[in-house]
Amino acid sequence: MLEKEINQQPEIIKQLIxxxxxxxxxxxxxxxxxxxxxxxxxxxxxxxxxxxAKYIFGAHNQLSVALATPSLFTLYDRPPSLKRALxxxxxxSGQSPDIVSVIKEGxxxxxxxxxxxxxxxxxxxQAAEYVMPLHAGPEKAVAATKTYTSSLASLxxxxxxxxxxxxxxxxxxxxxxxxxETLDGLQPVMGRVERYRYMTDCAVIGRGYNFATxxxxxxxxxxxxxxxxxxxxxxxxxHGPIAMVRTGFxxxxxxxxxxxxxxxxxxxxxxxxxxxxxxxxxxxxDLLDMAEIAFPxxxxxxxxxxxxxxxxxxxxxxxxxxxxxxxxxDSPKGLxxxxxxx
Numbered sequence: 001m002l003e004k005e006i007n008q009q010p011e012i013i014k015q016l017i018x019x020x021x022x023x024x025x026x027x028x029x030x031x032x033x034x035x036x037x038x039x040x041x042x043x044x045x046x047x048x049x050x051x052x053a054k055y056i057f058g059a060h061n062q063l064s065v066a067l068a069t070p071s072l073f074t075l076y077d078r079p080p081s082l083k084r085a086l087x088x089x090x091x092x093s094g095q096s097p098d099i100v101s102v103i104k105e106g107x108x109x110x111x112x113x114x115x116x117x118x119x120x121x122x123x124x125x126q127a128a129e130y131v132m133p134l135h136a137g138p139e140k141a142v143a144a145t146k147t148y149t150s151s152l153a154s155l156x157x158x159x160x161x162x163x164x165x166x167x168x169x170x171x172x173x174x175x176x177x178x179x180x181e182t183l184d185g186l187q188p189v190m191g192r193v194e195r196y197r198y199m200t201d202c203a204v205i206g207r208g209y210n211f212a213t214x215x216x217x218x219x220x221x222x223x224x225x226x227x228x229x230x231x232x233x234x235x236x237x238x239h240g241p242i243a244m245v246r247t248g249f250x251x252x253x254x255x256x257x258x259x260x261x262x263x264x265x266x267x268x269x270x271x272x273x274x275x276x277x278x279x280x281x282x283x284x285x286d287l288l289d290m291a292e293i294a295f296p297x298x299x300x301x302x303x304x305x306x307x308x309x310x311x312x313x314x315x316x317x318x319x320x321x322x323x324x325x326x327x328x329x330d331s332p333k334g335l336x337x338x339x340x341x342x
Contacts, residue, residue, distance in 0.1 A: 070098035115132070171305060200228065204252045220315055
């Protein structure tokens with residue numbers, strides 16, 4: 001199931017853009033000027049999509065983004081002010097009561113509310129004023145893959161529409177082909193993942209738009225392989241965690257071309273000198289040549305879109321490593337597909 005869903009992602013993103021572009025442009029026209037910042041409620045994989053939103057809305061729409069603290073709305077019953085906010089909920093199932101509670105509070109306060117979900121009939125969708133469906137089809141594997149990338153694509157589509165940026169909309173439409181090219185380029189590499197069957201811990205590092213990617217890949221590694229994978233920005237990693245790097249310590253780095261590339265390159269040089277084993281996700285051949293395992297990305301992709309193809313190596317690696325370890329990547333122990341929290 002998981003492998004099939006990973007490979008569905010190029011077609012799902014294509015269908016999402018085709019089916020939702022007009023709707024999202026209309027929604028952006030309706031909401032433009034009605035809010036000053038964005039509050040997003042999410043959990044798990046959807047929370048990592050919200051991290052991407054912080055960068056894309058900040059860089060391209062000059063909007064500050066706050067991640068909601070759902071327990072303030074539920075357990076404490078002390079919700080903060082949502083004055084002048086756009087309130088968004090991101091959830092593949094749309095069922096978690098704490099996420100729904102944030103949307104309900106926003107709507108009760110007269111704020112515009114948007115649900116991004118794969119279930120357009122879910123509690124979250126019913127609670128929100130507007131819905132952006134993911135059109136990802138049933139996601140049967142417990143670990144979310146296609147709903148994560150379609151959530152990123154939905155956020156990217158809304159950002160471009162809100163900015164009335166036709167050039168970015170055109171760039172977004174090239175994404176399905178980029179995703180397929182990425183998947184095709186990764187297949188020859190996966191046989192080398194067996195090297196890490198006895199790995200117990202690792203670090204996953206990204207920055208900027210791909211800070212979210214580091215969190216999502218680390219989550220997939222933990223969910224599927226039972227390895228302790230810790231996500232960091234390259235800046236935070238230098239403020240202490242780099243001390244844990246020792247000879248042979250696995251460090252996975254997400255470093256596509258863009259504004260943070262030189263910063264990421266400097267970090268790679270540092271951990272390489274400390275003896276780390278580097279697993280590299282990049283479109284830069286010099287960095288790929290420094291890696292124990294190189295996960296190539298297609299070149300010349302705009303940085304704001306790189307988190308969508310950049311997560312694919314982490315998805316495939318986690319699935320492959322789970323199989324090598326004799327684990328079930330479709331149904332990891334202790335997890336279920338829909339998790340409800342309050």
